[in-house]
Amino acid sequence: MNGSAKPIKHKGKNRIAVYFEKNTDLIARIKKIDGALWSATLVAWHLPDTAENRERFKIPPMTHSLPSPEGIAQIEKFKQHLRSKRYSQSTIATYSEALKSFLVFFREKPIADITNEDVIVYNNDYILKNNLSASYQNQIVNAIKLFFQTIRETKIEIDKIHRPKRSKLLPNVLSKEEVKLILNAHSNIKHRTMLSLIYSCGLRRSELINLKPNDIDSKRGIVIIRQSKGKKDRITPLSPKILEMLREYYKGYKPRTWLFEGQNENTRYDERSLSNVLKQALTKSNISKPVSLHWLRHSFATHLLESGTDLRYIQELLGHNSSKTTEIYTHVSTKSLQQIKSPFDDL
Known part of the structure; x- marks a missing residue:
């Protein structure tokens, strides 16, 4: 597999982070490895730190270098x-x-003596030499900038640390027909409700898992998403169809602390289990695309745009800080493209 890998500590566990540029074939391959998970925070896939996985990604045996x-x-x-x-x-x-x-x-160098030139050396001799992704390099830049803001004696000029030019990747979007197949694949009301709520409200995986029963406000017809990315609260409309589904689910499961609880009472539903719910739905609906839960959020935004919803409202519903983040959906919407007639048709 092209790219690079390194041992990390993630959520208190030893994992191996795998970095590569976005590629559907590579994603499909890494999904087949037992215990593989995607982390939006790390901007990388990560796997259990085992001897087998170290051999697979050519990582030396447990030798952790320290500062x-x-x-x-x-x-x-x-x-x-x-x-x-x-x-x-x-x-x-x-x-x-x-x-x-x-x-x-x-x-070997005192921190007070590190310069902007050293950052460039690091980018060339470590990041580029090891074929690490632009996303990982950007993560390093964020860490360096934040760190040197806390250091009194420094030769670093924070504003002059440059960021890598990032690839302009389009979000993955499903058709409405594909979404319908996925959402209807499960007969289990809990599984069907979780996937449906992600799509109908454009939720991130963590936002669904952190929902509490009181966050569903049926009288006002809204879902309250509390302390999501950037520690922001926001609201999103509650579909009447979803409300009916939630009522049916609530009667059967009677959740107390969390809207979707795990096998043990008062515990949140496990992120990996939620990913498996989606995988099962894909198998049942015969969809071979490497769909992730985030594809449902992308599809929600794109389908809203295609139905004529103003981009500013979509930005609010998704909880984006910048309109530029939301504008990427204009590049995958087919509404305008379908009105363009190919000159091939006139031949």
């Missing part, structure tokens, strides 16, 4: 700084791992 004692102390201070600013635990783990990689590279 200098100064670097280790500074990473701990950096974590405390991020905690005080109330960054999420997953973001703290991601940024501290990225910073660790950078400080390991310069472990």
